[in-house]
Each structure stands twice: as C-alpha cells, then as structure tokens.
Amino acid sequence: MQTEVKAFLRRHGLLAGFGLFLISVALSADAFLTPGNIFDVLRQVSITGVMAVGVTFVVITGRLDLSVGSLLTLLTVIVVDQHNTSGPAMAILITLAAGIGVGMFNGVLVGLVGLNALIVTLAMLSFLQGLVLFYSGGSNVNVQNAQTTWFAVFGRHDLLGVPVPALIFLVTAVIAAFVLNRTVFGRQVFAVGGNETASRFSGIASRWTVFWAYALSGLTTAIAAVIMGSRVMGAQNTIGQGYELTVLAGVILGGTSLLGGSGSIWRTVLGITMLGFIQNGLLLLGFPYYIQWLVTWAVIILAVWIDLGAKRGRILA
Amino acid sequence: MANPILTLSGITKTFPGVVALDKVSFDVRPGEVHALVGENGAGKSTLMKVLAGLYHPDAGEIIYQGQPVQIDNPLAAREKGILLIHQELSLSPELSVAENIYLGAWPTNALGVLNKRKLRRDAQAALDAMGCSFGPDDRVGTLSVAMQQMVEIARSQAFSANVVIFDEPTASLTDTEKDQLFTTIRGLQAQGVGIVYISHKMDEIFELTDRITVLRDGQVQGTVTTRETDATAVTRMMIGRTLEAYFHKADSSFGDEVLRVDGLSLKGQFEDVSFSVRQGEVLGFYGLVGAGRSEVVETLFGIRKADRGTLQWHGEEIPLPSPRQAIDLGMALVPESRKEQGLVLMMGGMENTTLPHLASYARNTVMDRGKERATFDEYKDALSIKTTGPEQAVATLSGGNQQKFVLAKWLCAGPKLIILDEPTRGIDVGSKSAIHTLIANLAERGLAVIVISSEMPEVLGVSHRVLAMAEGRLVGEFEGEAMTEENLIDAVSHHLARPAAE
Structure with missing residues (x-):
C-alpha cells in the first residue's frame, strides 16, 4: 500500500499537486477558472510554449539551449522593425530565416564542432543581447500602423473564440509531436540523447541530428517572436529577458530529462501550461508580481527532485 | 568444520513483476572460496547487491559473525568487513591509489582536514600485505586493469574484511594476471577470509573453489563440494539440461x-x-x-x-x-560493449532493432510501425528473446537477452x-x-x-x-x-x- 502511494506520487505527484493548486485558487478567486482568464493564460503561455517545443528537441539530445531568451528579443525587434520597412510578409520571412540561422550557428558549434552546449548557448545569449542594441541603436521600436495591419492577427485576434496565439502553440506542438514520435529524425533525436556512441555504431550521423535540433529551436523561437511582435506591436531591448529560464523550466517541469533520451512534446505543453496557471493564480490571489519567480524556482527544484527520485527507483528496480 | 562467518537464510527480493530472489539461503565459512554460479538473470548480481547493502531484501535474514544484521549501504557493509569487488571497477581514475583504497573513509584530524601522512602509511601497509608493485601515490588512471583490481582488493586489508565477494573478476584479465589474482585470493583465504566467487568460467571455479552454489531463476538449485562434482553436473544444475556439443563449427x-x-x-x-x-x-x-x-x-x-x-x-x-x-x-558490427556501443538502453527492443536501418523502415521519412513490429516479432521468435513486448526498455533485460537484440538489429537487414x-x-x-x-x-x-x-x-x-x-x-x-x-x-x-x- 505504502509503496503504491509512493509510486503514484512519483508518477503523478506533480499533476496531483497542480490539481490541488487549481482547486484551492478557484475556491478563493472567482475569476480564476472563467473562460476569459483561461484564454488569458493560454495567450501568455503561447510564446514560451512555442519556444519550449523547439527546445524540447535540443534537451532530448542531451543538450541545452539558453540562447533563446536573447534570440526572442532580437527577432522581435527585427520583426517589428522590418514590418515598418519591408511589410509584414517580408518581416515574417526574414525573422524565420534569422531564427533558423542563429539556431544553425549554435548547431555548428555544439553539434558539428562538439563544443559544450552550456557555454556555447550562454555565450550566444550574451552575444545576441549585444546584437540587439547594435541593431536597434538602443531605442525601442514600434509598429507604425498598429491599428490597421493584418500582422495583428498572430497576437491579438481570436479564431472561433480561441486566441490565435494559443492555436499557433497547439499547431506547432502537434506538428512537433508528429516529427518527434513518428519520423526518422525524431527517432534519431531520441537515439542520440539516449546513447550517442551506440547511435554512431548504428550509422546515425549524431552531429547532424544535434545540428538540426538547434535549427528547430531557432525556428520555434522565431515563431514566438512573430506572436510577441504582433501582441505588443513593438519591442523593447529587453523584451525576451529571462525567457530562456521559463522555457527550460516548462520543459523540465513536463518531465523531459536533462540527461537526454526521454521526453515528449505534450509533456512540455503540460509543463509550460502548468507554470502559466501557477503564475496567474498567484497574481489573482494577490501576491506581488515577484513572488512568481520564487515559486517558479521552487517548482523547478521539486520537478528535478521527483525526476531524480523516479530515476533512482528505476535503476534499483 | 568452521562455523559460517556469513549466513543468508530465506532471502527474498522482488521487483515489479519479477521475483529476483526466492528464499535464497547461502553461507560462507572463514577461509573458504565459495563459488556462486548461474545463468544471467539467475539472481547472482541481486544477491551480491543485497550483501553489499545496495538492495534491501523483502524477507529473510542475514547473519554475520553469529548476529543478525541489517546492511544499509555499501559503506556500512565495508565497515562491517564485507567487501564487494565489482565486475566494473568502482575507482576514481584521477585520485591516487591511497585515496581510492580509503574512498569514503579518509582519515581526518579534528578540523576535518585530510591526514595525508596516515593515509599514505596505511595504504602502503595494505599494498605491502598484498605484494603490490605500485605505490600509494600512483594515480589509479595510469594503472592497468589488473592493478586497479588489486587496488580494490587492497581495501580488504585496509578494512580488515572478513568476507570478500568477487563478481566476475577475470573478465578483462590476461592469463598471467589471472594467475596473480588467484594467488592473491589464496592469500586472503589463508588469512581466514571467507570468499564468494562469482564466475561463468568452469575451469576457474574448479581450480579455485571449495564449494559451489548454483542459482537458477532466483532459487538455489543446490550447494555442492567442488571436489565431489564436475563441470557437466554443475552445468546441468545451472541450465536444467546438458550441453552436448559446446562448439559447432x-x-x-x-x-x-x-x-x-x-x-x-x-x-x-x-x-x-x-x-x-x-x-x-x-x-x-x-x-x-x-x-x-x-x-x-x-x-x-x-x-x-x-x-x-x-x-x-x-x-x-x-x-x-x-x-x-x-x-x-x-557490413554489420556487433560491438564489444553492448551497453555502451550496442544498445540505446532507454529504448525498447523494437526501436533498438531497427535503429541502423531507419530509412528502410520509413515511407517519406515517416516511420512505418507495422513494418518495425513485424521485424521485432520475427527476431523475438527466431532468437527466442525473453521480453514483455516491443516497448520494454532493453535496460531491464538480462545480458543474454540484450545481446540477442544487438544481434537482431544487425541480422534483420540481411x-x-x-x-x-x-x-x-x-x-x-x-x-x-x-x-x-x-x-x-x-x-x-x-x-x-x-x-x-x-x-x-x-x-x-x-x-x-x-x-x-x-x-x-x-x-x-x-x-x-x-x-x-x-x-x-x-x-x-x-x-x-x-x-x-x-
């Protein structure tokens, strides 16, 4: 009996705890579980969510991508600025290309050259922040025809009553889940993360697998930047600051192991969404804004702890 | 005949879905070498991990020096005088020989600062007792596998071990090194240490041991005196049948x-x-x-x-x-190390089998699971692999079944x-x-x-x-x-x- 309870908590403890949290917030804040608030949360998590979908690929290969926060800032600045000069369609294309480009650059250094992922992407985080200031000259940019552009659809509109950014998040996640679970590339991602040496002995070009995972991470961050630019209709030089940690927290909270080789897209979706509801719930309960950072920290530590416990259990079994 | 120094009685250990040890009883006497044999998955490793305090039995009793004891962890086992020499050595290559011998139990002064002089002196004494040619300051990473094993065995001197358990100690030794190891084991025996010797190799078992206990499917099949039996009889106990022609050219x-x-x-x-x-x-x-x-x-x-x-x-x-x-x-290469080079342990048997041939199991880069499943079923039957299904992680299979999946993944492409x-x-x-x-x-x-x-x-x-x-x-x-x-x-x-x- 006792071991069954332990096993249940290990498997579903986070979800159960999250359920309790939802109920207790709902009981004390009437606005919490209303469609309006739920859509607000979904709109908020769609940006980190789309990014986390790409980062999940990188994490499953057993690596990290910490550059996505600065990349989001840079790409948001680019999409807004280009919107004014080249028009929305061109701006989106340039943004996607730039995102994939930066991802590939990370991929060359980590995958093909074999440098340490933590250092490479942390350095990239710093480099891109510098690039933002170089590009914008330090001033904020704004979309000039914010009231009339169709660019607003990505961040501000609803489709059939559902916020478009949430739909973009959903579609990205569904496509990514298909790629991860059903395609040759997805299988290679799991294999490389699970055992890189055995993958090489099986004829898998593990370096290129890692390369493409980073390219994907760049692509999803670019999609997130389009949503962000559309929602804010402008960009400050710090707009994506700290996003890399929230994204990573969502991935870990979902249960994708930092050791590589296991994880899933729907888990990341769940992790990111849980984080969103926790932060929203705390605000509704009247806690000051900064409390959410402390709670995010505690939740991450808890998630990693439970993950470790489950691993030890598995090793002993 | 001396009283046993260590007795296990009725040890049972279950894992979800498997009874790894079923009422196992076993004892070791001072100065004897007791062989523990059995096929992979018979429960030898589990039993050793119980003794070393890595696993806690669900039922049964461990009696050590006449007292029932509970072994909480490997360090506790070592302090009691029970030492496990792992198949894969558990040394830190960057540390010195002395530091490794006393790993986890370094002598310190009142302030918690390492007492290097005492550490060196004690380690030297342990090495001398074993007749080792290397010194306490040598870095372990620079020693040969056989010497590294000696470092592990030296812990038996350092901690005055009463029971030393060897898990497949000769797996990566040359013949000369093996002879040296046997001399060392006989030395321990002469000191009155009880020795448990796990091996697959019949010639070693008959050269070295006094008694043989055979495990099969988590149960003890019997304990026999080595002098009164032969390899055929022991093999029969292990597998429940006789092996006719051992080699087939x-x-x-x-x-x-x-x-x-x-x-x-x-x-x-x-x-x-x-x-x-x-x-x-x-x-x-x-x-x-x-x-x-x-x-x-x-x-x-x-x-x-x-x-x-x-x-x-x-x-x-x-x-x-x-x-x-x-x-x-x-070309197909079944590599030397199945866990490091052969398999992705977290993946299931099916995914491991098709891993080298993903393109031929995909249509427009989408995996064809039906085709993968057909190959998995075919090789599961052809090689009689014991697994619960295509998704069961190969990490949870026995060594023999893992090796069969390595073979399957190379044979399936012809x-x-x-x-x-x-x-x-x-x-x-x-x-x-x-x-x-x-x-x-x-x-x-x-x-x-x-x-x-x-x-x-x-x-x-x-x-x-x-x-x-x-x-x-x-x-x-x-x-x-x-x-x-x-x-x-x-x-x-x-x-x-x-x-x-x-």
Missing part, C-alpha cells in the same frame, strides 16, 4: 571473397593489417585485450579513420566507408559480412552456446563472419581460420591442423617477449 563451402583489407594502419593503434574473408567463412581474430583487434574492425566500419590502407568489397576497391556507408554496403567483437563476453553458458550455433548457421547461409575473441577455445572452436594479433600487428595466420592453442600462444607470446613499446 560451420559446415560450409567457401564462396567469393567478400572483403579484402590491405595495409590498414592507424597510428598508435595498429600497423599494416592485411587479410581477407570469403562467403561462408568464419575468420577468427585472437589476441589479448589491447592487441588492437577492436580498433581494426571499428576502422573497417568507419567509426575510426584510418591513416593508410585500402579496402576491396566483393573484388572492387572502395574508399574507407563511414558507418552509414558500411551498413549500406552490407548483411553480407558480420563482425562479432567478443560476442559471448559476460553472458551465460546457455546463451553462449546459442550464439556459437548462430555463428555457424550464418556462415552456412553464405555470410562472411569475423569473430573476435580472447577466449582461445571459443576462437578455435568456431573459426575456419584464425589470425593472431599482438600489439597492433598480425603475428600469425593458422588454418586446419595448425589451428592449435600452442601455435596461437607461441605467435602472440613470441611477439610480446620483446620489450613493450610505449
């Missing part, structure tokens, strides 16, 4: 040449290696660990890049391939040349025999087969032709009548007689 006619290698060299690894292998032929590679055999086949397979040398595949000269190209040509690097290392007699039969069947079906082995009876038993290798060079080729143990030993030792070039 392929009865095949040789066809065209599949692979010819000329002057293959890789600096620091091997030099000027040339050989060829034909359809239906089993070519053996004999040599000690470190002779360069694995490096040669890894180079053929594109894992390493050769400095020089040419390759002919079915009579046509080809550039040295990448692993992908090698697989597409029809290779023309299969290279097996130590295919039976660390697996039980039953599975060993199955693999020998498989090798013969493959050759009879017209495949070219290369078998690398450090076990001389194996390499002589399965091969049609044997190449001897030492220090990165081919030192002899033997066929027919000339394929004898003496010739192989002569070839290898003659070469090794020269002073070792570093």
